[in-house]
Each structure stands twice: as structure tokens, then as C-alpha cells.
Amino acid sequence: MAxxxxxxxxxxxxxxxxxDRGFGDVTLRDIVAEAGVNLAAVNYHFGSKDELIAELFVTRSFATNRERLRELKAAEEQGGGRAPIEVILHALVGPTLR
Incomplete structure (x- = not known):
């Protein structure tokens, strides 16, 4: 695997x-079994379970923020430079809930 x-x-x-199970109920062994890799790969790429969780949070945050910005831009374009507050709130909260 590359x-x-x-x-x-x-x-x-x-x-x-x-x-599915929450942070506390998932071990690194569960993760590597699910991913089909060996335990050393987690240590190599992330260093620890805590660092893996931090990287996952950062990665997901970037994706969520890109979606927010996309929705805000679309709302602004549809509203001719302005958007109703409901649409703005939906753009800000919706990606987190999805």
C-alpha cells in the first residue's frame, strides 16, 4: 500500500x-484492522492515537469550512451580493450537522 x-x-x-463507537471505545488495533494496515503505520504517520485524533479533527474542519464557504458564496451570488439571514445560518451550521 502506498x-x-x-x-x-x-x-x-x-x-x-x-x-460509530466514540473515541474512548476505539483502540488503535481496531483502527488498523479496519484499515487493513499494521500498527506501525499509525505510529509512522501520526505518532500516537492523540495525534491521529488531532489530524482527523483538522482534516474534517478544513473540509467543513470549505463547504461553508461554498454555500455562503452561492447564497451571496443568488442574492445579488446579499443573502437572507436564514440562508447564512444554514450555510454556517448545515455542514457541521451533515
């Missing part, structure tokens, strides 16, 4: 497992 693919597989597996 290095980038391994890293992505670990992040995807961790996200799925944490969403």
Missing part, C-alpha cells in the same frame, strides 16, 4: 469507527 493511501485508509477507518 504511503498516502495508507495514511488515508487509517484516517477513513478512524473516522468511521469514532463516529
Amino acid at each position: 504511503s498516502d493511501h495508507t495514511r488515508s485508509a487509517i484516517l477513513a477507518a478512524a473516522e468511521r469507527l469514532y463516529a
Whole structure:
């Protein structure tokens, strides 16, 4: 498995497992089994479970913020430079809830 693919597989597996079971109930062994990689790969790419969680948070935050900005820009364009407060709130809160 290529290095980038391994890293992505670990992040995807961790996200799925944490969403299903929560941070406290998921071990690194659960994550590597789900990702189909060995335990050393987590240490190599992230250093620790805490660093993996931090990277997952940062990665997801960037994706959420990109979606917010996309929705805000679309609302602004549809409103000719202005958007109703309801649409703005939906753009800010919606990506987090999805």
C-alpha cells in the first residue's frame, strides 16, 4: 500500500469507527484492522492515537469550512451580493450537522 493511501485508509477507518463507537471505545488495533494496515503505520504517520485524533479533527474542519464557504458564496451570488439571514445560518451550521 502506498504511503498516502495508507495514511488515508487509517484516517477513513478512524473516522468511521469514532463516529460509530466514540473515541474512548476505539483502540488503535481496531483502527488498523479496519484499515487493513499494521500498527506501525499509525505510529509512522501520526505518532500516537492523540495525534491521529488531532489530524482527523483538522482534516474534517478544513473540509467543513470549505463547504461553508461554498454555500455562503452561492447564497451571496443568488442574492445579488446579499443573502437572507436564514440562508447564512444554514450555510454556517448545515455542514457541521451533515
